[in-house]
Amino acid sequence: MAHVKHQKWWGWGEEGVFFNYENKPAFAPFVKEAIGVTLRPRERDTVDFSTAHVPASQAPDTVLELLRQINGADNVSTEDELRVIHWAGKSVTELLQTLRNDFHRIPDVVVYPGTEAEVAALMRAAVEHDLVLIPFGGGSSISRSLQPDPSEERCIVSVDLGRLNKVLAIDETSGLATIQAGILGPDMEEQLNARGWTLGHFPDSFTYSTLGGWAATRSSGMQSDKYGDIADIIRGLRMVRATGTVVLRPLPSTSTGPSLREMIIGSEGRLGIITELTVHVHRLPEKHQVIAYMYPTWQQALTAVRQFTEAEIPLTFARISDAHETAFSLATQKKPTSPKGKLAAKGQDALWAIMRKRGWDTDEMCISYVCFEGSPKDVETRKKAVAGIAKKNGAIVLGSGPGALYDQKKFDTPYLRDFLLEQNTVGDVSETAAPWSKLTTVHKAVYDAAERAYASLGKKGWIMSHMSHSYHSGACLYFTFGYVYDDKNPYDEYHTVKSAIQQAFIDNGGTLSHHHGVGLEHQPWMEQDISPEGANILRALFSSTDPGNNLNPGKVI
Ligand code: FAD
Known part of the structure; x- marks a missing residue:
């Protein structure tokens, strides 16, 4: 089987690494005071996969045979654990669903293409045989941009890009590097650093997310004030479709009509599979x-x-x-x-x-x-x-x-969410951006909305925030919220709190997300964010470029 590094089947990150609070004496009393829960130390480093009840693969033999011809038998798998790893990202809803065995449709097969030609052949096969293709980077999506539609009857293929993991070339004169899309953050920085360069893009999910995933979700790293958001960093790219490959050459700027590059950045797998990107790189700072x-x-x-x-x-x-x-x-x-x-x-x-x-x-x-x-x-x-x-x-x-x-x-905090979820406690995040003139209002409105949501559920909840990613005209506000969830109905409760926060963003001049993308999670606010007519344009774009609805259907809009 292809040697591609994956996260745990349940939870964030690496097997054997987990959050505990034994060396943090103030932590448990703080959580008790904030939301009334008495924490227990974590006793295990992982959840045993034998506890998962995994739906069987529905991939027809003919399709499996075709995929093996395209990618090689070693790069096609119907193994249960791999299909579960590829069925979702790491949003709270997905983590809860996975922990509670609330699987609906999951990918029937996972494939690991090793070349752009293989990706192109997969694309053609998808259209010809009416398959659903879901590109997969590091699986760190927090907006449910990987989950298949529960009612999907066609064969679902997760296309893991992890074998496309090389820095291909550096144009040292221009400060541009051409890099394959499936590369994980640390592998990319290692290859760039070895030659004295850095991308400078460090999202909190850096260790388990990929360059292609950052592009497909419009990511932003913690050092964006200097290095820019991923949309500023990407200059050129290659995106494979069934009918051909979109090639955008790396140009410092261009006035060739509406920006196709901007349209592809944030497309969450709905327009094609990005195989290669040319990005700004910087000399390692002294x-x-x-x-x-x-x-x-x-x-x-x-x-x-x-x-x-x-x-x-x-x-x-x-x-x-x-x-x-x-x-x-x-x-x-x-x-x-x-x-x-x-x-x-x-x-x-x-x-x-x-x-x-x-x-x-x-x-x-x-x-x-x-x-x-x-x-x-x-x-x-x-x-x-x-x-x-x-x-x-x-x-x-x-x-x-x-x-x-x-x-x-900076990269340790994602483990905290899993620790809390296992103790019936949600700890999650929602983030927005707004003009400077509105930041104070948004901040207060979100606190009020969260408190009202907690009160409606009869719960003691917690909310906190930070400001990061500054721009000429405003900044990002990032909220973390927490409460003890009810085992009987955790999804509706979560929806109540999360929706209240999202609506407060929109009502007070913020966007539905500064850097987590749309997926399924933030879709209810799309029309309010970009206007109904703006949403119509996006619908028309996706339906005309993917008439068979084969490419990550249902995401974004
Ligand atoms: P995946 O999760 O695998 O995929 C995300 C979407 O992109 C899916 O729709 C997928 O189909 C599509 N996709 C992936 N690769 C390709 C490709 N090559 N071609 C076409 N489509 C593709 N985000 C930030 O921006 N900044 C942060 O600081 C940040 N912190 C996070 C912290 C935590 C704990 C978590 C769980 C998430 C965080 N995120 C953050 C969100 C997430 O890491 C980003 O959305 C990231 O860009 C996803 O990259 P990925 O490689 O994991 O993509």
């Missing part, structure tokens, strides 16, 4: 440093970050946790064991004393992280400029210690 700041209030922190943008200080990222998220971050700190850690803890006590002396309400304070990259001289100049604005807005500069901690923890 210095990379994250500095932490503490602000007395959310409003002061927001004003400061907006002023960094106005002052056009080149930053890699600037992120602020609101008061709730700040409290949560402090609760997930590890117990200091090293002498250095103990000294840092003493420093924290001293900081608390300073803040109280300044009259801060410590329940309102907000931690912020700013990342600087460049030559040591550039980093120092920018740090000074940021510190000046931060201090004018009341901040205390905490320094690089907590900043380094942020860099270390």
